[in-house]
Amino acid sequence: MKTLIILLLFNLPIQKTFCDGWDDGYCQGWEYVKGPEFSICPLPPLCPMPRILEEEYTDGYNRGFLKGREDAQNQ
Secondary structure, eight states: OHHHHHHHHHHSOOOOOHHHHHHHHHHHHHHHHHOTTTOOOOOOOOOOOOOTTOOSHHHHHHHHHHHHHHHHHHO
């Protein structure tokens, strides 16, 4: 029984979280302004708390993209 549980746990797809999307979106937003060939993504700020009904990867990506674009423009 233990073997079956362990096998099931390892076969589950790895889901990307809101914070994974935040990190990826922040980098893409930064590169959108600075240009991907001439910029290196800075460390993204800490992932914010998701808003109500905002918990998917794409929700984090969208918010991160906007924040990364804003930070790149203000630098």
